[in-house]
Amino acid sequence: MSRAEGKILLAWSSGKDSAMALHELQQSSGCEIVGLLTTITEGYQRVSIHGVREELLDSQGASIGLPLTKVWIPQESSLDEYERRMGAALDPFVSQGVSGVAFGDIFLEDLRKDREDKLARAGLAGFFPIWKRDTTELAQRFISAGFKAIVTCVDTEFLDASFAGRAFDEQFLADLPAGVDPCGENGEFHSFTCDGPIFSRPIACRKGEVVLRDNRFCFCDLIATA
Numbered sequence: 001m002s003r004a005e006g007k008i009l010l011a012w013s014s015g016k017d018s019a020m021a022l023h024e025l026q027q028s029s030g031c032e033i034v035g036l037l038t039t040i041t042e043g044y045q046r047v048s049i050h051g052v053r054e055e056l057l058d059s060q061g062a063s064i065g066l067p068l069t070k071v072w073i074p075q076e077s078s079l080d081e082y083e084r085r086m087g088a089a090l091d092p093f094v095s096q097g098v099s100g101v102a103f104g105d106i107f108l109e110d111l112r113k114d115r116e117d118k119l120a121r122a123g124l125a126g127f128f129p130i131w132k133r134d135t136t137e138l139a140q141r142f143i144s145a146g147f148k149a150i151v152t153c154v155d156t157e158f159l160d161a162s163f164a165g166r167a168f169d170e171q172f173l174a175d176l177p178a179g180v181d182p183c184g185e186n187g188e189f190h191s192f193t194c195d196g197p198i199f200s201r202p203i204a205c206r207k208g209e210v211v212l213r214d215n216r217f218c219f220c221d222l223i224a225t226a
Helices: 016-026 054-064 079-095 109-121 135-144 170-175
Strands: 006-011 031-041 068-073 098-102 125-127 148-155 189-195 205-213 217-224
Touching (some): 006 016, 016 189, 031 054, 031 079, 031 098, 079 098, 098 109, 109 125
Parallel strands (some): 006 031, 006 098, 031 068
Antiparallel strands (some): 148 217
């Protein structure tokens, strides 16, 4: 499903695509966003994949004004364990009348089907408010709407490590090599959204250490400054 209806949760990654999905939902009728749902990796205390500190995630939730549900995932988690923990987090919402979960996915068909199949087993629907949008136009719309984001993780098989820590802006888009999706939909990069129309106040942070993990993924640490 693409049109969200009833009470829904938003899968919140802390990055630009989930921010755009939330912005889209806030401007549509027929749904009530009851909260944000985020996976955090145990031991690191960071948003899974994006590498964002829990403290900054909490600041986003407070500024957005929606309750934040954290799903704690072990390091090197098996698929079975991930699904068990996600299911346990979703069960209370089903009993409260939540009809589904919205995602910021754009065009990965296999990922969408996997999400929908897993949600269906829990009695929930999947919603995709920015599905099939042109990613060049979506990236430009994100910037023109007043959003600000910082690139927190780069897959160095697609992008040079120097892209980690950069602002997601017009210059960033202009510097992307051919073949790299402007929204990083293929996993080329991930981001942290620190300002924009969904927030009551900006999320103050500064760039910290840049590290390479698994000889592939370059992370830029972001540190809260307020």
